[in-house]
Every structure is written in C-alpha cells, then in structure tokens.
Amino acid sequence: MKFTVAIDGPAAAGKGTISRAVAARFGFAHLDTGALYRAVGVKAGGEGGDPVAAARGLTPADLAREDLRTLAAGQAASKVAVIPEVRQALLEFQREFARRDGGAVLDGRDIGTVICPEAEVKLFVTASAEVRAHRRWLEVGGDAAAVLAEVVARDARDMNRAEAPLKPAADAVVIDTSTMSIEAAVAAACDEIAKRMR
Numbered sequence: 001m002k003f004t005v006a007i008d009g010p011a012a013a014g015k016g017t018i019s020r021a022v023a024a025r026f027g028f029a030h031l032d033t034g035a036l037y038r039a040v041g042v043k044a045g046g047e048g049g050d051p052v053a054a055a056r057g058l059t060p061a062d063l064a065r066e067d068l069r070t071l072a073a074g075q076a077a078s079k080v081a082v083i084p085e086v087r088q089a090l091l092e093f094q095r096e097f098a099r100r101d102g103g104a105v106l107d108g109r110d111i112g113t114v115i116c117p118e119a120e121v122k123l124f125v126t127a128s129a130e131v132r133a134h135r136r137w138l139e140v141g142g143d144a145a146a147v148l149a150e151v152v153a154r155d156a157r158d159m160n161r162a163e164a165p166l167k168p169a170a171d172a173v174v175i176d177t178s179t180m181s182i183e184a185a186v187a188a189a190c191d192e193i194a195k196r197m198r
C-alpha cells in the first residue's frame, strides 16, 4: 500500500511532534526532511563550505549528529536550502521514501508542493510566530528574543526563496495550533488521515 502524508509549515509549528504521533498511530514510516537540510548546513559549515558536495555525499552519520537541533544549525539549513542543486540532490531520496510500501509521513516545507504533489493527505501546520518561538525556546533555551528573531528570519528566507518556497499546497488542510494542545493537534491530523483512508 502506498499512502503519503505530507506535513508542511513554518519553523517550530509542531510538525515534528504531529508527524511522529501520526506515524506511530497508523504504522507509517516517518522522515524529518528538515534534518537533511540541517545536516547539509552543518556539514558544509564545518568543511570550508561546499553545500552541494555536502548534500550529494550525505551519510547516515551526518544525520546522526547531535548538534542538528541548535539554532545555528537551523539558520545554516535555511541558507543551504535556497540552493537549487542542494534541493535537487535530496529530491530522489525523499520521493522514494514518500512512495515506499506501508505508508509514509514526511514533514518539511515543500512536501505537498514539490516532493509529493500526489500525497493522499496534505496538512499545513502553523501557529503565530510568538507561540512558535516560545515552543522553540522551551526546546533550546537561551535568550527568548533571539529565538523569536531566529524563527522570524528563517521563515522569511523560507517563504521568499525562488526554489520550492514555503507555502501551503492549494489542496492542503491548514491546522493552526496557536491555541491547541498537542493532543488536539494530533487528533485533528489523525481525523484528516482517517477520512482519506476510508
């Protein structure tokens, strides 16, 4: 059975938490595509910077690094994510993952628009910038104003790039989690998926 759930949205909207819960509930495989860009950004930064070579030579060890969730890695990711050759190098792996047997959940920015426009379910998970920055601050700590600035700068870069910009697919269901508990957001996502599995 091929069944793809595409979950896109801005930084720290809750995509990862929802994706993991949905994958566990329906027994689907999960791919955090942001981790690919984070790994490329960190690797290129550490190697005197050829992001295209870093993307083409990405290894499981690069994806297992412990520093991928830092604010710096997020910034590095969104800088390399504007480069068409970097996106191209990561495309086939994501497409194959999306159409694997048994069902797949992918979360990112362009899953419903570019990677898997034929996805059976497309969700666009969002929340206000303040709420998202607070959630990220709970995760990484540090200076709250700096975390908000990081989130806002990254969203602007992701939305305004020429290649695969962050935007909801025309047929995506928008879930605004600003005032929702995580349980409620997961339940809303599961309802949409269950509807389309009937």
Ligand code: CDP
Binding pocket: 010, 011, 012, 013, 015, 016, 033, 034, 035, 037, 038, 074, 077, 078, 079, 081, 107, 108, 109, 110, 111, 154, 158
């Ligand atoms: O976890 P968070 O939402 O903060 O970010 P992420 O999903 O780990 O993505 C990090 C960065 O990678 C994003 O800001 C994008 O610039 C880039 N990205 C992308 O361009 N396309 C994707 N499908 C996933 C991530």
